[in-house]
Structures are given as C-alpha cells and as structure tokens.
Amino acid sequence: xPEDRSVLTRPATPPDETVAYGTDPxxxxxxxxxxxxxxxxxxxxxxxxxxxxxIYDRMHxxxxxVAMAAAGWTVAAIEYRRVPQHPNxxxxxxxxxxxxxxxxxxxxxxxxxxxxxxxxxHLALWAASKxxxxxxxxxxxxxxxxxxxxxxxxxxxxxxxxxxxxxxPRNRADLDPKRMPSPAIPVTLVHxxxxxxxxxxxxxxYVAAHPRARxxxxxxxxxxxxxDPLSRAWPIVMEQLEQLAG
Numbered sequence: 001x002p003e004d005r006s007v008l009t010r011p012a013t014p015p016d017e018t019v020a021y022g023t024d025p026x027x028x029x030x031x032x033x034x035x036x037x038x039x040x041x042x043x044x045x046x047x048x049x050x051x052x053x054x055i056y057d058r059m060h061x062x063x064x065x066v067a068m069a070a071a072g073w074t075v076a077a078i079e080y081r082r083v084p085q086h087p088n089x090x091x092x093x094x095x096x097x098x099x100x101x102x103x104x105x106x107x108x109x110x111x112x113x114x115x116x117x118x119x120x121x122h123l124a125l126w127a128a129s130k131x132x133x134x135x136x137x138x139x140x141x142x143x144x145x146x147x148x149x150x151x152x153x154x155x156x157x158x159x160x161x162x163x164x165x166x167x168x169p170r171n172r173a174d175l176d177p178k179r180m181p182s183p184a185i186p187v188t189l190v191h192x193x194x195x196x197x198x199x200x201x202x203x204x205x206y207v208a209a210h211p212r213a214r215x216x217x218x219x220x221x222x223x224x225x226x227x228d229p230l231s232r233a234w235p236i237v238m239e240q241l242e243q244l245a246g
Contacts, residue, residue: 003197007228012062019076021100027093029076030058032065033107037072042111042137042245043102044068046077049118049143051160052090054082060227061117067229071238074107080123085166087175094123095132102135111135113244117142117227118198119164121189125177125206128187138186138244142226142237143198146189146206147178156198178209187213188240192221192233216240 015030034041046065050056058077065075078101080093102112112135116124121144128139145151145161148169152161165172173179187210191203200217207215218226218233225231 003222003224004228004231005224007063007224007230008060010063012066015065015077019101019104021078021097021104022093024081024093026079026081027096029078029097029101030062030065031105032069032075032077034069034072034074038069038074038107040109041073042113043105043108044073044075044241045097045101045112045114046075047080047094047114047116047120047123048077049116049120050082051145051157052082052087052119052164053157053160054084056082063229064227067234068238073241074105076101076105084163087165087172090123090164091126091175094127095130098127098133098136102133111137111245113138113140113241115140115142115241116144118223119145119160121145122148122177125183125187126175126180128183128185129177129180131183131185136185139183139188140237140241140244141187141189141203143191143195143223144177144189144203144206145198146202148172148176149178150202150205151198154199178206182210182212186244188216188244189213190216190218190226190233190237190240192218192223192225194220195223197223
C-alpha cells in the first residue's frame with residue numbers, strides 16, 4: 001500500500017510566534033499555544049524528520065502542531081542545523097533547544113516532553129538518554145530511526161545515516177540511541193507495522209536493548225500516518241502523549 005504523504009504539503013495556520021534559541025538562523029522554533037489546559041501541562045518540543053537532510057525543515061510539522069495546540073498543548077516545533085557529515089551541529093542544537101526554550105515560551109508548567117518523527121525520533125531518543133535539561137520528563141518517538149547501525153545496514157534513505165554522520169555508525173555509538181545508556185525517563189515509541197520508510201524493526205531493536213521503553217505497534221499504518229491528524233493513528237499518538245505527561 002503506498003504511503004499517504006499529503007500531510008507533508010498540507011497548509012497550516014501560522015504559528016503564534018517564532019522564538020530564537022540561539023544566534024544561528026536555524027536555531028528557531030515555531031510556537032503554538034494551547035488553551036488554559038496547556039498551562040497545567042508540559043511544553044512539547046517537537047523535532048521534525050527528513051533523514052537529517054537540509055532540504056527538509058519544520059514546515060511539514062505544521063498540521064500536527066496545530067492539532068496538538070487545539071488539544072491543549074503548547075508546542076515548540078524546532079528547527080536545527082542539518083549539515084551533512086557534521087552531526088554534532090544537529091545534536092548541539094537539540095540540546096540547546098531543550099535547555100533554552102522552556103524559559104522563553106509561555107503557557108506550560110515547566111516540564112518538557114520531547115516528541116520526534118523519523119530522524120526527529122532518533123534525536124528525541126538521543127535527548128532521552130542524555131537529558132540535557134532535568135525538566136525533560138519523557139520522550140515520544142514516532143517511526144524513529146532508533147538504531148543507526150541497522151538503519152545503515154538497510155541503507156535507509158539511500159545512505160542517509162552515513163551522510164548524516166560522515167562515517168561508519170559503529171564509530172558513533174554516542175549518537176546511536178540503541179547503544180546509548182538506557183534513559184532514566186519514560187520513553188514510548190509508536191511505529192506503524194507497514195512503515196516502508198523506517199521499518200518497525202528499528203524500534204523493535206531499540207526496545208530489545210532498552211526494555212523499560214514501551215513500543216506501540218500499529219497494524220496497517222505507515223510512516224506518515226503517525227504525524228497526520230487526519231489519520232486513524234493520530235488519536236493513539238495523542239493518547240501516548242497524555243500518558244507520558246501523567
């Protein structure tokens with residue numbers, strides 16, 4: 001069954017504001033505020049996917065961020081540097097967003113949840129292990145590239161893993177969620193069983209290494225449905241976010 005990619009180009013209402021978390025042009029985040037309920041909930045830091053390539057940016061997260069704000073969450077959809085063979089720039093930006101944005105954004109309770117899709121799911125899992133901000137309380141990874149060595153072996157994204165890292169992923173275990181220390185915070189992975197972009201085997205591999213993490217597998221669901229508010233998978237994604245928020 002072909003993947004429905006319509007969410008990637010579907011228009012969304014503009015963000016309520018755009019906030020910088022550093023001086024680089026890519027260190028910005030689009031903020032969408034939830035209603036009164038959001039003030040009693042964590043800030044959701046949303047990390048877009050795109051196999052870490054510079055041609056893909058945060059714009060395609062607009063529909064999901066709008067839906068999350070409408071459901072009562074304050075969402076910060078971050079941009080970050082995507083420079084081939086320079087993964088530390090990307091990692092530094094994610095860490096800086098997690099440490100800097102919560103104080104710059106209103107309407108949340110001070111806690112933070114990180115949520116990412118695909119390559120953004122990889123970065124969310126990295127953040128869960130490193131926890132650069134002690135207020136980070138949970139991670140939700142959607143269709144995540146959770147095992148870089150397996151992603152490389154499967155040649156996902158036509159060599160995307162090596163293009164991102166600039167080297168064999170066996171040399172960068174420090175950036176490979178499967179091989180990093182198990183997170184001390186709750187982690188949930190949601191993965192469609194029909195995902196032919198990032199197969200569910202990557203999330204299964206991660207959970208085998210980190211058994212405290214939860215894996216929710218969705219039958220008949222592909223790669224993009226988990227970020228599409230119009231899909232039947234979306235209510236399950238939101239339910240998992242609610243559970244992480246406690």
